[in-house]
Amino acid sequence: MKGVILLDMLESMQRMFDDYFTRYGQLTNIDSNVGIKALFKEYDDKTNSIDNKYIITPKDIIQQGSVISGLGCQWLTTEKPTLYYKNYDKSVIRKITMNLKFVLDGEVVEIPSIIDTKILDTQSNKFTTLVDGQVLVTFPKNKNSLMLDLDKRFLTDSRTVWEFIGLDYFSKDGLIIGYAKRSLMGDDDDKVNLIANYNTKIATYKLEILNGDNIQAYINQSIQLNLQYSKTINKQTTIITELPEITYKSSDMSVAQINSDGLINFVATGTATITATVKNNPSINTIINIEVIATVTHNYTINLAASTSNGLSKIVSGTTITYTAQLLDNGTEVQGALFDFVVNRTKSTPGTSYTITGTTDTNISIKCIKDGGITPYYINITVYWRSDHTVYYKTNNILLKGIF
The missing domain is CATH 2.40.10 (Thrombin, subunit H)
Structure with a gap:
């Protein structure tokens, strides 16, 4: 009951x-x-x-x-x-006495801490004052505090800096007890924000567009922006392979539009600026200038140059002339163009009157073996752009001429 x-x-x-x-x-x-x-x-x-x-x-x-x-x-x-x-x-x-600030892996981290100048003796239940110039720091055990090591420095005010001389990880579960002594203030210490070694330990981040500073493109073209993200600590730069989340913005969507993946579509003539920004840190950003021009109508022609001044009109018996082709688009050379060469002779010209001594993707060399005397011998060279055989150039009867 x-x-x-x-x-x-x-x-x-x-x-x-x-x-x-x-x-x-x-x-x-x-x-x-x-x-x-x-x-x-x-x-x-x-x-x-x-x-x-x-x-x-x-x-x-x-x-x-x-x-x-x-x-x-x-x-x-x-x-x-x-x-x-x-x-x-x-x-x-x-x-908690204060949030101590440390630079850990390049970032400022605040750790809630209790700072004591005396230790409780559990036997006598009395406090013992620490040696002058030393303090006891108690803080939670977590991923940040576990990165602290001996000689790590911290500021408690604009004139006082300390460094750890001992760290106890085991006396109390969930807590770390640090023993620290007075240290000297350094030039790289931030005395305003109370962060030791700020100037040499803090990381700076940089976002770069690898496509260059400027892009000129045609209407209806698309270009993918390529970015690089880097981290620098004390002049040592590391490329971060995994990009942070990036936001993109076009200054004029009627000219250049960009999606969340950094793909730019050019929709009208004009100029615009594309800005790429780290979403979680808007102060880290970069820009690229865009100029969109009207689509140009291509006008391809082939220019054939001879290694002698009159090589397009005659080859003297016993000599060799090299013919070099060049592709032009509206008068401007197209780099990297490749060509096919075909040599034809007139009906009265025997095949033994000349020989092809060499060909490449851009030139052909022809040697005159003999002339026709009273009956003139002629050959013609037709040059085709390998990417499009509708674009070609043909010579107008090159004479195989005797020495005299």
């Missing part, structure tokens, strides 16, 4: 506390958990220099090393939580 009464009393107390928690719990953020209700209770540590409190939260949310935002400031959970009633956890929290 007594057991039943005791159980009823406990359940009644539980309901009362549940109601109290619902009514008076304050909204907090605990690590990545937002909007969590919690109760705060004063903690009698009998020292005015340390701001400790109890915190009561729903079960299985808080742990040693958790960072809490509540009561207008930040707190660090310094003790393992214990079960409170059956639905709650109770733990000890300490007010």
Whole structure:
């Protein structure tokens, strides 16, 4: 009977506390958990220099090393939580002194920290003051704090810099305890934002368009932008193979349109500027200037040049002349054009009167063996553009001439 009464009393107390928690719990953020209700209770540590409190939260949310935002400031959970009633956890929290700033892998990272000048002796329950010029730093154990190492420096104000001389990863689960001593301020320390080694350790990022600074294109053409993203730390540059998310913008969509993949379509004559921006860091951007011109009607012609001044009219017996072809489009040379050469002779010209001594993709060499005397011998060279045989050039009767 007594057991039943005791159980009823406990359940009644539980309901009362549940109601109290619902009514008076304050909204907090605990690590990545937002909007969590919690109760705060004063903690009698009998020292005015340390701001400790109890915190009561729903079960299985808080742990040693958790960072809490509540009561207008930040707190660090310094003790393992214990079960409170059956639905709650109770733990000890300490007010965070400041968010120390470090440059880790080129980025500024803030780590919530408690800075002490004395250590609690668990045997005597008394505090021992540290050696002058040393401090004890307690912070949560996470991926950022695990990147800290010995000799890492940090600023607590514009005139005071420290460096770690020891790091304890094991005494308390979820926490790292660092031992630090005073250090000297350096030229690369940011004394305004309190970031040690900022100037030499911070990363700068650059986005580049590899297509050049300017593009000239025709209407209805498309061009894919090629980007490069790099990271520089202390003058050492690394190319980042995986691009961040990029946004694109055209200054004039009626001239040049660009999609989310960086493909530009040219729709009308005019000029425009394309801007590529790192979405999560808009200060990192780059531009390319676009000029869209009307589509040109091609007018291909072939020019044939001889290695002698009169080589297009005659070849003297015993000599060799080289003929070189050139493709023109509206009078401008087309680079890289290839050609096919065909040599024909007139009916009265025997095949033994000349010989082809060599051909390439752009020229042909012909040697005159003998002339026809009273009966003139003639040959003709037809040059075809290999990509389109409708484009060709034909000579007008080259005479195979005797020496005299």
